Amino acid sequence: MPEYEFPYRNPALPIEQRVDDLLKRMTLEEKVDQLMQITIGADTNPNNLGSGHSFRPTIGSVLSYCGGTRNRNAFQRLAVEETRLGIPIIWGFDVIHGWRTAFPIPLAQACSWNPDIVEAGCRVAARESYAEGVDWTFSPMLDVPHDPRWGRVMEGYGEDPLAAGIFGAAAVRGYQGEDPSQPGTVAACLKHFVGYAASEAGHDYAYTDISSRTLHETYLPPFQAAVEAGAMTLMSSFNDITGTPAVANHYTLTEVLRDRWHFRGFVVSDWDGVVQLAHQGYTTNPAEMCRAALSAGNDMEMNSSAYRNIPTLIESGRLKIEVVDEAVRRVLRIKFAKGLFEHPYHEEVDPGTVSLQPKALELSRAAARASMVLLKNEKNTLPLNPDTLRSIALIGPVATDREASAGAWPAIIDPKTIPTLQEVLPSFFPKSEIHYAPGCDYTSDSTEHFAEAIAAAEKSDLVIVAIGEGAGRTGENRSYTNIALPGKQLELLRKIAAVGRPVVLLVSSGRPILYPELEPLANAILHIWECGHGAAAGCCDILTGAYNPSGRLAITFPRSVGQIPIYYNHHPRARDEKAEWGGRYFDLDDSPMYPFGYGLSYTSYEYSDLEISVEDLTAQVTLRNTGKRAGRETVFWYLSDPEAKLTQPLRRLIAFEQVDLAPGEERRLTLQLDRMHDLAYIDPTGKKVFEPGRFILTVGGEKAEFVVAE
Ligand code: BGC
Numbered sequence: 001m002p003e004y005e006f007p008y009r010n011p012a013l014p015i016e017q018r019v020d021d022l023l024k025r026m027t028l029e030e031k032v033d034q035l036m037q038i039t040i041g042a043d044t045n046p047n048n049l050g051s052g053h054s055f056r057p058t059i060g061s062v063l064s065y066c067g068g069t070r071n072r073n074a075f076q077r078l079a080v081e082e083t084r085l086g087i088p089i090i091w092g093f094d095v096i097h098g099w100r101t102a103f104p105i106p107l108a109q110a111c112s113w114n115p116d117i118v119e120a121g122c123r124v125a126a127r128e129s130y131a132e133g134v135d136w137t138f139s140p141m142l143d144v145p146h147d148p149r150w151g152r153v154m155e156g157y158g159e160d161p162l163a164a165g166i167f168g169a170a171a172v173r174g175y176q177g178e179d180p181s182q183p184g185t186v187a188a189c190l191k192h193f194v195g196y197a198a199s200e201a202g203h204d205y206a207y208t209d210i211s212s213r214t215l216h217e218t219y220l221p222p223f224q225a226a227v228e229a230g231a232m233t234l235m236s237s238f239n240d241i242t243g244t245p246a247v248a249n250h251y252t253l254t255e256v257l258r259d260r261w262h263f264r265g266f267v268v269s270d271w272d273g274v275v276q277l278a279h280q281g282y283t284t285n286p287a288e289m290c291r292a293a294l295s296a297g298n299d300m301e302m303n304s305s306a307y308r309n310i311p312t313l314i315e316s317g318r319l320k321i322e323v324v325d326e327a328v329r330r331v332l333r334i335k336f337a338k339g340l341f342e343h344p345y346h347e348e349v350d351p352g353t354v355s356l357q358p359k360a361l362e363l364s365r366a367a368a369r370a371s372m373v374l375l376k377n378e379k380n381t382l383p384l385n386p387d388t389l390r391s392i393a394l395i396g397p398v399a400t401d402r403e404a405s406a407g408a409w410p411a412i413i414d415p416k417t418i419p420t421l422q423e424v425l426p427s428f429f430p431k432s433e434i435h436y437a438p439g440c441d442y443t444s445d446s447t448e449h450f451a452e453a454i455a456a457a458e459k460s461d462l463v464i465v466a467i468g469e470g471a472g473r474t475g476e477n478r479s480y481t482n483i484a485l486p487g488k489q490l491e492l493l494r495k496i497a498a499v500g501r502p503v504v505l506l507v508s509s510g511r512p513i514l515y516p517e518l519e520p521l522a523n524a525i526l527h528i529w530e531c532g533h534g535a536a537a538g539c540c541d542i543l544t545g546a547y548n549p550s551g552r553l554a555i556t557f558p559r560s561v562g563q564i565p566i567y568y569n570h571h572p573r574a575r576d577e578k579a580e581w582g583g584r585y586f587d588l589d590d591s592p593m594y595p596f597g598y599g600l601s602y603t604s605y606e607y608s609d610l611e612i613s614v615e616d617l618t619a620q621v622t623l624r625n626t627g628k629r630a631g632r633e634t635v636f637w638y639l640s641d642p643e644a645k646l647t648q649p650l651r652r653l654i655a656f657e658q659v660d661l662a663p664g665e666e667r668r669l670t671l672q673l674d675r676m677h678d679l680a681y682i683d684p685t686g687k688k689v690f691e692p693g694r695f696i697l698t699v700g701g702e703k704a705e706f707v708v709a710e
Contacts, residue, residue: 023328106140142164154407180339211242233267450488484517557595610697654677
């Protein structure tokens with residue numbers, strides 16, 4: 001039995017005992033440091049920790065990719081070996097959809113409707129980033145957006161709260177593994193808590209007016225699901241929630257998160273979130289910012305240093321030491337749970353032996369093809385037959401763009417390592433001559449290269465046009481009023497369509513874009529998002545039919561920006577939406593361009609015989625593959641509650657599942673309904689309320705009404 005200088009160093013003791021022991025040995029100054037996260041960018045000089053900078057090695061956390069494990073370990077050594085108590089630093093970084101191996105952006109991954117894909121991708125990202133010094137990722141993002149003008153839609157899992165929670169929980173499992181204290185795992189951080197996506201008019205960092213009902217019904221559930229999955233940390237959001245900024249919001253950070261959900265980890269602010277209280281019109285006094293955020297339940301401050309005011313606040317009696325102790329306790333608890341005291345250093349390995357491994361690249365390709373969504377396929381234009389196509393024109397800026405595949409928030413993904421469509425296509429079509437011409441770039445007004453593209457189309461049997469938003473158009477602080485494709489791309493497509501060859505359109509983006517003008521110009525459309533290393537091969541798997549497309553939209557695509565906000569689970573109007581006096585638009589079809597859940601396949605499915613047994617609350621439906629190819633169907637189960645004291649959305653998703661079916665195969669599917677889980681609604685206080693009465697279940701066009709009594 002080894003001897004430990006202090007009990008907190010003994011891994012055999014329960015974490016709470018270790019935390020208590022360490023906490024009582026700490027000075028106030030050391031406590032304040034634990035609540036601060038500094039950013040050192042690409043600084044790789046360990047001597048800077050404690051000298052040139054205004055922080056000490058007793059700092060709680062560093063946000064940085066400081067040149068790999070060797071540098072991280074050098075910094076860490078100062079904290080562990082040269083400070084009085086040796087508390088390790090926790091190293092955070094934004095690993096959003098992969099570290100070196102790029103996976104599809106989260107919005108695309110959600111369109112796979114496969115939580116295993118999300119989990120597996122996050123596991124790879126954890127392993128790769130840990131190998132280069134990361135302990136903690138600021139991911140997954142569980143914001144629920146209704147506005148594609150907001151650039152951060154790319155980072156979340158779409159517009160449905162249930163789906164966001166299921167994918168969020170999968171991400172937590174992937175990042176943290178079975179045992180988060182083990183090397184090779186990273187702590188997850190659920191962000192942005194909460195309501196950040198309720199952005200007004202698509203602006204980033206905007207004020208959000210959120211009713212208690214919407215907060216509980218739409219924005220909180222994904223976080224609750226991922227907290228239940230064991231997420232170690234959360235990040236408070238930038239938005240002001242109806243007058244009380246999220247970083248200083250006692251209701252969400254303490255009453256909901258801690259008192260109701262029993263979350264025991266810690267909350268970090270977003271970047272400068274504490275000092276932004278000044279911009280938000282809350283207070284310009286740094287000490288007051290500190291008091292407000294800390295006492296609301298925001299434990300750690302990212303980047304700024306308002307928390308340096310803690311000692312003055314304590315001295316003047318404006319802040320109780322118990323509040324500080326509780327925040328420090330939460331940070332230490334996670335450091336112990338993360339195994340940082342036992343494994344403060346990461347093994348120094350060559351990143352090349354961990355990252356970009358064949359299995360990870362194969363996974364990225366599998367994720368890519370499962371995430372892409374087939375939007376149109378007139379007269380079975382797709383799949384293409386590589387044996388009979390003599391020539392293909394490949395046109396458009398996406399065909400050679402590695403950065404578009406890398407996607408927004410690329411961590412340290414190196415686009416140079418990502419294969420392009422132009423490089424990959426020939427191996428899938430070895431018998432076809434491929435004529436490549438970009439035609440135009442993403443944003444310029446130049447049409448000078450149109451002629452080459454038209455010539456390429458003229459000499460080919462078929463044209464693949466690969467256009468899109470271009471890198472950097474979605475993500476943080478990327479708000480646009482116009483979500484149509486930029487530049488001359490539509491005009492290029494018009495010219496190519498006029499040539500008269502079959503047109504397969506591939507569109508890459510990080511958000512829903514406007515399709516009404518593009519749609520009539522193509523025979524087939526595949527929305528390819530930004531899908532990482534496997535983007536090009538995954539896309540070719542679909543083009544050739546090696547993979548039967550199974551992606552379904554996790555977010556609504558509007559016809560026009562004028563329809564925004566637009567989302568499937570909206571509430572009914574006072575009149576029939578379809579009627580002349582139903583409040584519809586007079587200048588546009590009310591329906592979305594492509595609804596939530598939309599996506600085509602190379603086969604067809606038929607749903608029949610939906611039956612509900614009210615006695616044991618089970619639903620059954622028969623699903624049949626009526627086409628000639630094997631396929632994977634996502635089954636979406638929706639519930640409507642047409643008569644409720646608190647009126648309910650037209651329908652809401654209560655479950656989804658994936659079913660693989662051979663041609664002609666049929667399966668009887670069963671859904672077990674639960675009164676409180678599926679039939680109850682969430683009231684404005686967050687309570688689940690079951691109201692007996694009439695319900696409607698829909699699945700794949702089948703509909704059944706049933707009554708559940710008290
Ligand atoms: C973003 C967060 C991110 C943080 C650290 C902020 O600007 O809103 O999502 O985790 O920066 O990079």
